[in-house]
Amino acid sequence: MKKVVIGLAMVLALMVAAPLAAAVMIVVVSSPAAGEELKAQECQSGSTVATGPWRAPTAQKYVITSGFGHRTSPGGGIGSTYHEGVDIAMLPKPGSVLAAAAGTVKVAGPYSGLGNAVVLDNGSGVSTTYGHMAKLDAKIKVGSKVTIGQRLGLEGSTGNSTGNHLHFGVTENGKYINPVPFMSQHGAPLNGQRVAPPPPKKTPPGDPGGEGGIGFPLPPPGKPRKASLHNPPIVIPSAIKAFYVKAAKHYKLPWTLLAGIGMEETSHGFNLGVSSAGAQGLMQFMPSTWATYGVDGDGDGKADIDNNADSIMTAANYLTKLGVTTGGAAGVKRAIFGYNHAQWYVNDVLYYAAKYGGGTVQGDPTECGTGKGNGNPDLPPLKSKRVKKLLTWAKNHLGDNYVMGANGPHTWDCSSFASAAYRQIGITMPRTAQVQQKWLASGNGFRVSPSDAKPGDLIFFDSYLGPNAIGHVEMVFNPATHQAIGAQNPKIGVAMTDYSHDMKNKHIFQVWRVGDIADSGKHTM
Incomplete structure (x- = not known):
């Protein structure tokens, strides 16, 4: 450029x-x-994805029950206190407290009114505090290094507390600051949503770059199922698997998802033939659908509905057009349903995909x-x-x-x-x-x-x-x-x-x- x-x-x-x-x-x-x-x-x-050097201090949904600054004394005490953080209550029940950023443990154990607490030195003059935990993980010792998202302990109600919650505080150059704008400015807003583990941050070979927040696992199969109940997945011929892998790489899909459709439709080409509805080829396309979505998969300059490479590449094209990479598990299921309008079909395909190894969809799980x-x-x-x-x-x-x-x-x-x-x-x-x-x-x-x-x-x-x-x-x-x-x-x-x-x-x-x-x-x- x-x-x-x-x-x-x-x-x-x-x-x-x-x-x-x-x-x-x-x-x-x-x-x-x-x-x-x-x-x-x-x-x-829905679930956001932990990206960059900061994340919410829990993987669960949660609510902020008390904000930063002056407030009435906890437990009905007289007067007010200055709250040096925010209180986070996890939903639907107490869960793991996670490191909001990588750092070194400065405090691990009883800590004044915060009960069982951890304080991390996160570098650049910033430290984070995690208080009122029921217990700390055994690995959390003063001087130990922790990574972003590492479990510190279990949410609880120790110290000066009236119920299960996490006290989360942030200091900058020794001064307590409001964690809400700080976390928002660092790309990890405290918005109450679940935060999934970060996906591998690898840039595909030959590509100039990518972005964070990408990646979610293929959803597991549900019920009902049909063909997969009596037709177990078979070994995929090497040439056919190579076509699955090539198409998946181009359209950024797990190859196992294409294999799931190939198994469901024609057992990877072993049961080729025109269906009663008129669908053709390894991935079973109607000619009218092929006319719109058919692509050349083997580079011979034409899109042939009966060519295995073209059929598989077109399936990947069609799934991404149907939105398989957006909206998380729901988006995957909607796309498969769009391929063939039956709920049992969706579950069969996901069952076969799981048996072939599952995988990660390179897309955003957020519904918008x-x-x-x-x-x-x-x-x-x-x-x-x-x-x-x-x-x-x-x-x-x-x-x-x-x-x-x-x-x-x-x-x-x-x-x-x-x-x-x-x-x-x-x-x-x-x-x-x-x-x-x-x-x-x-x-x-x-x-x-x-x-x-x-x-x-x-x-x-x-x-x-x-x-x-x-x-x-x-x-x-x-x-x-x-x-x-x-x-x-x-x-x-x-x-x-x-x-x-x-x-x-x-x-x-x-x-x-x-x-x-x-x-x-x-x-x-």
Whole structure:
């Protein structure tokens, strides 16, 4: 990519020269009542993924029962106390307390009114405190090193406590600070959601980079099942397995999922024939479906419904078009159901996939709509002062490093950089690029033509996740010269680039405008 730096003043001048049509659109929008703000639409709750150097101190759902600062004395005491942290109650019952970041154990045991507690030195002048635990893990000793997410102990009610909860505190340079904004700024908001273990942070060979928050396991089979009850999985012929692996690598799927469909449909080609409904080939496609989704899997220049390589590659294409990589387990099941409309079919395929080894789907588990449609075009666009603030912040971070899964403050991946920029103006977006687009489509923004792009708009296109999934995001900086700013890849980090080539050559290329919304503070990151 061509690296270009351009003056912010020139960009901001463009914002006041908006087309008349855009100005008219703003005029006709129904304004909220006095004192009322447009609120962000939230993503569906579910498991987020631990990425970067910080995470919530539990893997369970939870609620914050007491905040930071002055409060009534616990247990009905007279007067007030200054609460040097937040109280977290895990749901539905007490669970494991986890290290919010890697560090060295400074305290492990009885600690004043916090009962059984752990204090970690997390480096750079930051330490975290975990209090009121029922017991500590045996490995947690003063001086020992812990990793992010390592179990410290069990939530309890020791010390000055009136019920099971975790006291979680953060100090910076020896001073207690409010953990809520601190954790949000470090990419790990205390929003009450479950946090899954971090997936392996590996960049596929040959690809420039990726983003954090990616990966969830194939769901287990449920009931009812049908064919798999009496047809056990057979050994896959080596040539057929090679086609499964190739297609899975291209579309970023577990090859075992394709093998599950191949086993269910034709026993990997041993039972080839046209079905009673007219489906053909190893993966059994109707000719009408093939006409839309058929792809060339062996590189001979044509998509042949009876060619095994083409059939398997088309199955991977079709599944990703059906959304198999988004929405976690529910998204996988919906996609398989879309392949063949029967619940027993879904469970058969998942049963076979599990028997062949299961695997991880390279996608985001967050539910946030389908991503289809053009969003809410009645939303007013961001005010110019908000655009100026987010672009000024972004420009000040030119030259920062790129690391997959990083959340700042000077190291990012593409989506964490975009979401951090928008946090500067009080808007919290989901963690990954593909769910950020779905979040916008669900009512937080609206899609615009690339030719109508304005500074601050978000550009989404396919990247390392395959041709049918959004894998990269950056912000429009100067639409007149097609300049965008973002965390690009490990070689150039945060840089200004020309998006003209991507606009012409990417399979997916979308530009979205964030509405002038107020952050609800509750959606997934």
